[in-house]
Structures are given as structure tokens and as C-alpha cells.
Amino acid sequence: MVALVKAQAKIKVDNTGALLNVPVLLTDQGVFDPLLDYLISESHHRSLPWMNRVVFSCQLLLEYMEVNKGLFSEPSLLFLNFVQRLSHGTIDTQGYDPSGLFWLPRKASNVNQIISALNGLTDWLAINQNTTLLNPFTEATSHQERLNYAAWHKRNQYNFLGHIKPQGLSETMRKARKIRGKKDVIKTDGDAISFPEQLFKPLFIDGFGKAKDPRVALRDQLILLLMHGSGARESDALHLWVDDVFEDPTNSNSVIVRLYHPEEGKAPHRWIGRKRQTTRSAYLAEKYHLVPRNKLTGTARVGWKTRIVDHSDNYIQMHWFPAYLGELFAVLWRQYLLYLLPIERQHPYAFISFSKAKIGNPFTLNAFNQSYKAALARINRIVSKPEGLTPHGHRHVYGRRMSNAGINVKIIQKALHHASLHSQTVYTQPGIRDVSVALEQATQKLDGQHHSLFREDVELNWKTIMEHGFDDIDPNGLFTGRYPKFKG
Known part of the structure; x- marks a missing residue:
């Protein structure tokens, strides 16, 4: 071969x-x-x-x-x-x-x-x-035409003017690929497994906080606060520049964090390039001979997913919830800047590597994931998506926390910077764990009450239940019924 x-x-x-x-x-x-x-x-x-x-x-x-x-x-x-x-x-x-x-x-x-x-x-x-x-395309059957229209509708139902049918749509509906894949299983909106709230303090203090290098501990705690307290993705946090953190004018104990689009975001300090450009892409090229991190390849690449910005300068503003996490971030940020000051950097990014071989280089996603894994290990946990023990689990718990607090869904959409309300349903709807907990709590309320499954005059004990027989699993009465053939 x-x-x-x-x-x-x-x-x-x-x-x-x-x-x-x-x-x-x-x-x-x-x-x-x-x-x-x-x-x-x-x-x-x-x-x-x-x-x-x-x-x-x-x-x-x-x-x-x-x-x-x-x-x-x-x-x-x-x-x-x-x-x-x-x-x-x-x-x-x-x-x-x-x-x-x-x-x-x-x-x-x-x-x-x-x-x-x-x-x-x-x-x-x-x-x-x-x-x-x-x-190649072939003539679609009537069933395939309906599937094509349903697929078009699903793609466009949340877009502005998406209900308007474009010219030529009917012709497109009448076509189908000759060879198609298998039908996938039908999924619900998904179970967004959120990070367990009760583990945040141990992870913050005994996990990330117990790193040998205090600079590493501070850096990783700041990233954790951005994810857990403002819903930032881990990749979002690594695009943060030192100039993107400002004192909050409404609360001097807190800070405002703005995450700029890595290419189209406005450069800091009203910078204007030689050709009158003002974008971060131009700033990086002219001042550092760098390209934005979302344009890099390999481990140096950091993606950018957000399409909705809050300002014409092309940034999203993070919102602390609960608000005191912003005050905690402010305290740690000032200390972190003191560690950052003596280190030579050929870039504007806030979070850097402190390892001897790469000191001063921009912190990578791979390196953060290793730090996250090590922090969980310090509190006797392992990375587990089903348990919400992943970096993205903190974004989920941020959305779930706002939903549980009764915050309006439009406010949640704005805080998560989602393009549509549909995008956030996975963050705010009850998850599998929520359903299990709710049913367990409801079961406890039934304690001491007779279940309607059984007659109220029947004593609820195993012997009585077994006498009624189970025709579906024991049709011959070997183990159940009034006179079982095999007595226990």
C-alpha cells in the first residue's frame, strides 16, 4: 500500500x-x-x-x-x-x-x-x-425533498430573515446525493455536564494553588477564574493581552476584562500603524513580526470561536457572576503583574510559560491542559467529561448558575456571547445529573407514603410482593407466585 x-x-x-x-x-x-x-x-x-x-x-x-x-x-x-x-x-x-x-x-x-x-x-x-x-446528484424522492426542506429550515430558523426562501430553493430541494451516510441517532440538545460547584474551592486552593512555582499557581488560578466566574473558554483566556484588564469604574475593588478578536480587535493605546491600520493583526505584524494565535499551526495555535462582539472595537466584555470573583481576580492580577514585569517578552499576551526552556513564551493550550490535569490530581480527581471535570465544564456551570439564579435568558445569552438563544439551551437546560438529583429529592418526599403501584391494604414486604408472581420473567412460577417450585 x-x-x-x-x-x-x-x-x-x-x-x-x-x-x-x-x-x-x-x-x-x-x-x-x-x-x-x-x-x-x-x-x-x-x-x-x-x-x-x-x-x-x-x-x-x-x-x-x-x-x-x-x-x-x-x-x-x-x-x-x-x-x-x-x-x-x-x-x-x-x-x-x-x-x-x-x-x-x-x-x-x-x-x-x-x-x-x-x-x-x-x-x-x-x-x-x-x-x-x-x-453526483440525483432526483430526490418526495421523502428526500421533505428532509431537504427540514434541513434547510433547521439551518435558517434562528437567522435574521432566515424564514425568507431564496430563489432556486425549490430546485435545490429536488436534488439529493446518490450516496449518503447512515442516519445518526437522534440526540436531545445534549447534556452539558457542568463542573461540580462544590469542587471549585478545593480545585482553586489545593489544586492550582499548590503548584510548586507561585507564578504558575497565580497564572492558572487567574485562567480558572475567567472560566468559572465569567464563562470564558480556555482558548478565549489565552488570547488575553496585558492591556485588556481595566479597573472597574463602578467598583474599584474589581476589574473589567475584555477579550478582543485576535485579528479584528482594536489595537491598544489608540495605536495606528504605518499604513493607518488599527487592528491587532496589524499591531502584531508591525511591532512583533507575529501573526494572531488563531492563525498559527500545531501546539502554538489557539482557536477563537466567538462571532458576536459587544463593541465596535471588536471585543467581548466578560461579566463576573458571582461578582466577588471579579474582586478576587483583581487581587491576584495585581500580584501576577509583579511576577510578569521582570520577564522579557516578545509579545503582548498576558499568560506566559514559566518553565526554564520556554520562559516568557505565550502559554499554550496543551500546557494549560497539563496544569489542569495536575491540579485535579492534587485533589484526588481525574479529568472526566461525564463528571464535568474539564476546562469547558466551567463555562457550563457558569451558564447553569445564572439559570438557577433565575436570570433572564436574554441576559444569559448576552453574558455567554451566543448568537442565538438556541445556542445556549445546552448550557441552561437540566442535565442528566440534575434530573437524577431532582428525582432523588422527590423520592425522599414520598417516604412514609404508600405508592399507588400497590394496594394500600397490602403490607409492603418482599414475601408479599413475590406472591403476586412475575409472568414476564418467571412464567412457570419457579421462584415467584403463591406456591413457587423453588423455594429460597
């Missing part, structure tokens, strides 16, 4: 000094050019995770094509069998796979993502390089 290797490349597309960072596939013939052409054409409005997903999907398809050369009479038939192998795997019941792929069955959602990525790639190649479509 041909060796395919994914790599990160810097591509020169013009005569300027700017280089384009994109993932590529390396074959024994060099870079796989059709994929590279597609990624370059889409790079101006696509994210790095999207590019990585396309490259991975293409790699799977090329590997499948390599081990099945000349086997299929037409491209769509090859693609159909490729999708089936994604769904069901390539290994037989004896653990044998002559192709050497040894693929395990994939989740329906993952298969559908791969199909979608390859649809985009092969459609573009068909239009721009006259290749044959792998997954």
Missing part, C-alpha cells in the same frame, strides 16, 4: 513575503496537487480544522483506492463501497483483512463528516479540473 503522509506546508502563492500555512498530503510522487489546489482556493474563508478534516478524508479515500485498483467499473460505485467500509469496517469476523487497511467501524456522524468533506473536494475538482463526480 502506498505511503501517504500528512504534513504542514508553507506555500508561496505570489511574489510577496507572505506564506500560506496549509496541511498537505505527501505521496511517493510528492505533494498531492489536486487537494492542495482545493485548499488554496478555499483558504481565505476556511479554518485550519476544516482543512485538516478534508486532508484526513482524502487520505482515507486514496488509501482505499490504492488497495482496490481496477476493481470498480465507475467512480460512484467505488465511492459507495468506500462509504460502506467506513461504516462497517474492513475486518472479517476472524480478524483478517487482506487489504491491510484494518479499519474499524466509524460512528455515523464521523462517516457523514467524511462524506461531506469529500463531496466538497470532488465537486470542486469536477468544476475546475473536469474530473468525474464521485458522488
Whole structure:
């Protein structure tokens, strides 16, 4: 089987000094050019995770094509069998796979993502390089038309003017892909597992606070406060600049924290560049020869998810809840700045590494996740998404805390910086743990009362219950009934 290797490349597309960072596939013939052409054409409005997903999907398809050369009479038939192998795997019941792929069955959602990525790639190649479509459109059945309309409605129901049908929609509704993925299981809005409130103090004091280096302890406690007390994502916190924290004019004991868009946010101190630019992207380039962290690759990259800003300067303002956490942040922030002052930094970011090898460098997500894991270990806990013991669990508990306090949903939406109310339902609706606790509390209220499942005149003991028999699990009366055949 041909060796395919994914790599990160810097591509020169013009005569300027700017280089384009994109993932590529390396074959024994060099870079796989059709994929590279597609990624370059889409790079101006696509994210790095999207590019990585396309490259991975293409790699799977090329590997499948390599081990099945000349086997299929037409491209769509090859693609159909490729999708089936994604769904069901390539290994037989004896653990044998002559192709050497040894693929395990994939989740329906993952298969559908791969199909979608390859649809985009092969459609573009068909239009721009006259290749044959792998997954062409066919006439949709009436059932598929209804599904298409339902999908369109779901995508647009929360958008402004989303109810207005665009021209050509009916024609789109009448088309369907020849090859589609499996139907995924129907999910509820999801169970947003929030961080347990009772563990916050131990994590803050005995977890992060017991780090050997006091500078590390302060830095990580500040990030924790941003997540737990203002709902910041861990990636949001790492975009914070030293200049983004201000004294609160309404409360001198607290601070205002603003998180600016890493590219479009306004540069600090009314800075104006040589070409009259005022954005952070220009500021980083001119002053530090850096690019925004969301444009980097590898471990240095820090994503940015928020699309809604609070001000024309392109920032979101964090809101402390409860308010006293902002006062705690203010105290620790002043101490942290004293630790930061003597360290040489070639960047404006607030949170830095204090390790000897990387001292002064911007703190990375990987490094914070390791600190988070170590802090949990100090309080005898481990990272666990089902228990809410993850960095993102603090954003969930922030939303859940506001909901439990009876705060208006529009205020919660504003505090979480969500584009729509629908986006925050996962943060504020009852979770699995909430339902279990509520039912347990309700059960306790029933103590001492007769359950309607049994007659009030029947004594509730195991012997009496067993005499009634259980026809579904013991139809022959071996263990139950008035005269069981096998007596305990």
C-alpha cells in the first residue's frame, strides 16, 4: 500500500513575503496537487480544522483506492463501497483483512463528516479540473425533498430573515446525493455536564494553588477564574493581552476584562500603524513580526470561536457572576503583574510559560491542559467529561448558575456571547445529573407514603410482593407466585 503522509506546508502563492500555512498530503510522487489546489482556493474563508478534516478524508479515500485498483467499473460505485467500509469496517469476523487497511467501524456522524468533506473536494475538482463526480446528484424522492426542506429550515430558523426562501430553493430541494451516510441517532440538545460547584474551592486552593512555582499557581488560578466566574473558554483566556484588564469604574475593588478578536480587535493605546491600520493583526505584524494565535499551526495555535462582539472595537466584555470573583481576580492580577514585569517578552499576551526552556513564551493550550490535569490530581480527581471535570465544564456551570439564579435568558445569552438563544439551551437546560438529583429529592418526599403501584391494604414486604408472581420473567412460577417450585 502506498505511503501517504500528512504534513504542514508553507506555500508561496505570489511574489510577496507572505506564506500560506496549509496541511498537505505527501505521496511517493510528492505533494498531492489536486487537494492542495482545493485548499488554496478555499483558504481565505476556511479554518485550519476544516482543512485538516478534508486532508484526513482524502487520505482515507486514496488509501482505499490504492488497495482496490481496477476493481470498480465507475467512480460512484467505488465511492459507495468506500462509504460502506467506513461504516462497517474492513475486518472479517476472524480478524483478517487482506487489504491491510484494518479499519474499524466509524460512528455515523464521523462517516457523514467524511462524506461531506469529500463531496466538497470532488465537486470542486469536477468544476475546475473536469474530473468525474464521485458522488453526483440525483432526483430526490418526495421523502428526500421533505428532509431537504427540514434541513434547510433547521439551518435558517434562528437567522435574521432566515424564514425568507431564496430563489432556486425549490430546485435545490429536488436534488439529493446518490450516496449518503447512515442516519445518526437522534440526540436531545445534549447534556452539558457542568463542573461540580462544590469542587471549585478545593480545585482553586489545593489544586492550582499548590503548584510548586507561585507564578504558575497565580497564572492558572487567574485562567480558572475567567472560566468559572465569567464563562470564558480556555482558548478565549489565552488570547488575553496585558492591556485588556481595566479597573472597574463602578467598583474599584474589581476589574473589567475584555477579550478582543485576535485579528479584528482594536489595537491598544489608540495605536495606528504605518499604513493607518488599527487592528491587532496589524499591531502584531508591525511591532512583533507575529501573526494572531488563531492563525498559527500545531501546539502554538489557539482557536477563537466567538462571532458576536459587544463593541465596535471588536471585543467581548466578560461579566463576573458571582461578582466577588471579579474582586478576587483583581487581587491576584495585581500580584501576577509583579511576577510578569521582570520577564522579557516578545509579545503582548498576558499568560506566559514559566518553565526554564520556554520562559516568557505565550502559554499554550496543551500546557494549560497539563496544569489542569495536575491540579485535579492534587485533589484526588481525574479529568472526566461525564463528571464535568474539564476546562469547558466551567463555562457550563457558569451558564447553569445564572439559570438557577433565575436570570433572564436574554441576559444569559448576552453574558455567554451566543448568537442565538438556541445556542445556549445546552448550557441552561437540566442535565442528566440534575434530573437524577431532582428525582432523588422527590423520592425522599414520598417516604412514609404508600405508592399507588400497590394496594394500600397490602403490607409492603418482599414475601408479599413475590406472591403476586412475575409472568414476564418467571412464567412457570419457579421462584415467584403463591406456591413457587423453588423455594429460597
